[in-house]
Every structure is written in C-alpha cells, then in structure tokens.
Amino acid sequence: MKEINRIFLDHACRIADEVKAKALVLYADAASELPIAKTEKPCFNLVLVTKGEKELPEELKDTGTVINVPAVNLTRVGQIKIAITKGIAMGLFKKGDKLVCISGLPKLGYVDSIFMIDVGKEFEVLTSQNITDITQCVHPEVFSEALNIVFELAAQGREGRKVGTILVLGDHEKVIQLSRQMVINPFQGYKEEERNILNPDLLETIKEFSAIDGAFVIKDNGAIVTAGRHLNAAIESKDFPQGLGSRHIAAAGITDVTHAIAIVLSESTGNVSVFKNGKLFVSILKPIP
Numbered sequence: 001m002k003e004i005n006r007i008f009l010d011h012a013c014r015i016a017d018e019v020k021a022k023a024l025v026l027y028a029d030a031a032s033e034l035p036i037a038k039t040e041k042p043c044f045n046l047v048l049v050t051k052g053e054k055e056l057p058e059e060l061k062d063t064g065t066v067i068n069v070p071a072v073n074l075t076r077v078g079q080i081k082i083a084i085t086k087g088i089a090m091g092l093f094k095k096g097d098k099l100v101c102i103s104g105l106p107k108l109g110y111v112d113s114i115f116m117i118d119v120g121k122e123f124e125v126l127t128s129q130n131i132t133d134i135t136q137c138v139h140p141e142v143f144s145e146a147l148n149i150v151f152e153l154a155a156q157g158r159e160g161r162k163v164g165t166i167l168v169l170g171d172h173e174k175v176i177q178l179s180r181q182m183v184i185n186p187f188q189g190y191k192e193e194e195r196n197i198l199n200p201d202l203l204e205t206i207k208e209f210s211a212i213d214g215a216f217v218i219k220d221n222g223a224i225v226t227a228g229r230h231l232n233a234a235i236e237s238k239d240f241p242q243g244l245g246s247r248h249i250a251a252a253g254i255t256d257v258t259h260a261i262a263i264v265l266s267e268s269t270g271n272v273s274v275f276k277n278g279k280l281f282v283s284i285l286k287p288i289p
Contacts, residue, residue, distance in 0.1 A: 164267025
C-alpha cells in the first residue's frame with residue numbers, strides 16, 4: 001500500500017509542478033500509510049482533507065492545512081467538491097487557482113485517483129464562476145458547520161425518512177423582510193448561544209425541525225433566527241437549470257435579492273446544493289449509503 005501511495009504522490013507532485021498548481025489536495029483518510037516523513041518538507045503545498053475530527057496519520061500531522069468534511073460516505077468527486085467549497089470559504093482558494101487532487105476509498109487503504117481542478121472553470125465541480133464572495137455575509141466556520149449538518153441529514157434522514165430543507169445564512173434582516181413565517185418560531189425566546197449552529201448541543205434540535213416545511217434563517221454568526229420560513233422571492237424558472245425543484249428555485253431567488261447563501265437538501269434525490277447571487281454555486285451528489 002505504501003508503494004502505491006508513493007507512486008501516486010510522486011506523480012501528483014510532478015503534475016502540480018508542471019501546471020503551477022496552487023496546492024495539492026489530499027484526501028488523507030484514503031491512505032493508511034503515506035511516504036511523508038515528519039522531518040521532510042512535503043513535495044508541494046499540502047491541503048489535507050479528513051472526515052469530522054478524525055485523527056490524521058502521524059506522518060501527516062503539521063504537514064499542511066486541514067479541511068474537515070462531514071463524516072458521511074461520499075464519492076471521490078464529492079469528497080473533493082465539498083473540500084474545495086470549504087477551502088474557498090476559508091480563503092484558501094480563489095478563481096483561477098489550479099489544484100491537483102488525490103483521492104480514494106478509505107476501506108481500500110490507498111489512494112487511487114488523481115485529477116486537476118481549475119477553480120472557477122471546472123464546471124463539473126464548481127458550477128458558477130462568481131465565487132469570490134461566497135462567504136461575504138457569513139463567518140466561514142458557520143458556513144462549514146451548516147454544510148456538515150446538511151450532509152448528515154442527507155445521509156441519515158430523520159427517523160428513517162428522507163428530509164428536504166433550506167438553510168439561509170447571512171443578511172438575515174433582509175431575508176426576514178422577504179419571507180413569511182409558516183409556523184410558530186421554535187427558536188424565539190432563546191439566547192443566541194443556545195440557538196447557534198456552532199453549539200453541538202443544538203444539532204438534534206436542528207435535525208428535528210428540519211422536517212418542518214420552510215427554511216431556517218441564520219445570522220452570519222450562526223445564531224438561528226427562525227425555522228419554518230417561506231421564502232417569497234423566486235427566480236425566473238426560464239433562467240434556472242432544469243431538473244431542480246421548488247426549494248432550489250426559492251433558494252436561488254432569495255440569494256438573488258440578498259447577500260445570503262442558501263444550502264439546499266433535496267428530499268427527492270438527497271443531493272446538496274449551494275446557491276449564491278441567484279446562481280448554483282456547487283451541487284454535490286447524495287452520500288453513499
């Protein structure tokens with residue numbers, strides 16, 4: 001396994017050097033052993049992708065920037081898509097950057113895929129070129145946690161049932177003006193720290209209320225303003241990618257007239273989509289059962 005990983009890493013480093021890549025994005029969980037010694041400088045600027053708070057292999061500690069992705073089973077492309085989405089939000093990547101990505105399946109114990117992504121031009125991975133302000137109105141850690149929550153919902157559902165929901169992040173005052181309450185606000189009267197998505201004690205509550213029709217409206221700092229909100233703004237369907245439903249149209253509409261970001265979980269497909277400026281920023285296939 002270590003020899004296979006060495007071959008892939010050597011090839012990836014050469015490719016990264018030849019295309020003048022910004023970084024080498026490595027799905028670290030896919031490799032049980034990697035030929036990187038702690039005393040050696042990695043061959044290239046490393047960005048390490050790992051699930052949840054999983055402990056990195058000893059040889060990879062302190063060798064690169066770490067991006068945590070949700071602890072659910074994703075395809076190889078799904079792993080990289082969510083890592084790059086989070087990397088953009090963190091300010092690690094920007095339009096025009098070239099990234100060489102190494103991925104694989106953790107159960108195999110070795111990496112098996114290399115591909116290059118030109119951020120903002122690779123439409124199979126990032127479907128919008130306007131990516132410079134993805135977290136203009138929301139803290140990056142809030143965006144990251146919101147993605148984690150939605151992917152957990154996509155993987156687990158709620159009490160054995162599929163669920164669909166929308167999380168609208170940032171510019172909450174304008175979002176509230178352009179929406180209406182469908183049910184009594186379940187978060188009214190609680191302190192901000194008690195209703196903040198960064199509070200791990202709130203996770204099960206969010207999952208429970210995801211079954212309510214309507215959207216969550218969340219402040220830039222992660223405090224939930226309300227749930228069960230009907231988004232009034234809608235985008236012209238003729239300008240919208242075919243095959244996406246009413247939640248996606250509502251998410252595109254509200255982000256078109258506000259500075260908010262909207263994360264949509266499709267009840268029918270389990271896919272997760274992110275909208276910004278009225279456009280589909282990225283779409284990631286549902287987690288693997």
